[in-house]
Amino acid sequence: xxxxxxxxxxxxxxxxxxxxxxxxxGLSLTSNSVSWIRQxxxxxxxxMGVIWSNGGTDYNSAxxxxxxxxxDTSKSQVFLKMNSLQTEDTAMYFCxxxxxxxxxxxxxxxxxxx
Amino acid sequence: DVVLTQTPVSLLISLGGQASISCRSSQSLVHSNGxxxxxxxxxxxxxxxxxxxxxxxxxxxxxxxxxSGSGSGTDFxxxxxxxxxxxxxxxxxxxxxxxxxxxxxxxxxELK
Numbered sequence: 001x002x003x004x005x006x007x008x009x010x011x012x013x014x015x016x017x018x019x020x021x022x023x024x025x026g027l028s029l030t031s032n033s034v035s036w037i038r039q040x041x042x043x044x045x046x047x048m049g050v051i052w053s054n055g056g057t058d059y060n061s062a063x064x065x066x067x068x069x070x071x072d073t074s075k076s077q078v079f080l081k082m083n084s085l086q087t088e089d090t091a092m093y094f095c096x097x098x099x100x101x102x103x104x105x106x107x108x109x110x111x112x113x114x
Numbered sequence: 115d116v117v118l119t120q121t122p123v124s125l126l127i128s129l130g131g132q133a134s135i136s137c138r139s140s141q142s143l144v145h146s147n148g149x150x151x152x153x154x155x156x157x158x159x160x161x162x163x164x165x166x167x168x169x170x171x172x173x174x175x176x177x178x179x180x181x182s183g184s185g186s187g188t189d190f191x192x193x194x195x196x197x198x199x200x201x202x203x204x205x206x207x208x209x210x211x212x213x214x215x216x217x218x219x220x221x222x223x224e225l226k
Contacts, residue, residue: 102174
């Protein structure tokens with residue numbers, strides 16, 4: 001069955017770069033797109049960006065200058081990199097299959113703090 | 115950016131009752147290809163969101179027919195009939211017609 005799983009550091013210092021990995025199974029990245037979504041504690045959901053099945057990307061303009069999404073199809077992994085982190089970037093980060101956002105990972109909590 | 119306004123913010127419903135959640139968009143959500151990419155999700159406490167309804171009115175696999183979606187253009191509604199304990203949580207609408215894709219602010223469904 002389709003599964004996605006996020007991984008990465010739980011704590012990042014302010015001004016540093018966040019690197020997260022989404023490992024997928026049960027689907028091919030060459031025929032499926034994957035999005036990243038985040039949720040600050042106690043708040044709503046924010047779509048961050050998508051990597052399309054053809055490898056192209058689209059980003060939320062609010063964070064576009066700080067965000068990069070890439071992938072390694074041979075390893076079935078999608079990567080998120082976001083630089084210049086601030087405390088307001090503290091959130092649960094999810095990856096999800098973009099088609100309807102029908103399958104989500106469990107999420108990884110990232111805290112930005114010194 | 116498209117703003118999705120969900121009302122009410124919270125909803126107190128008795129078991130077996132009916133709930134209705136509105137999602138209003140600041141722009142039409144009809145895509146140039148004719149499809150309307152408005153979806154509904156439920157996020158239970160401590161869990162990831164789960165897809166309930168896609169493209170306005172289509173139930174996702176395994177979703178009971180107690181859940182129904184309707185609407186067009188800028189006004190959309192999610193109805194939940196015969197509310198059960200597992201229906202509790204926060205409901206979100208999402209639009210994928212316009213970039214950036216945006217979520218509504220959420221509606222918390224609680225038991226009366």
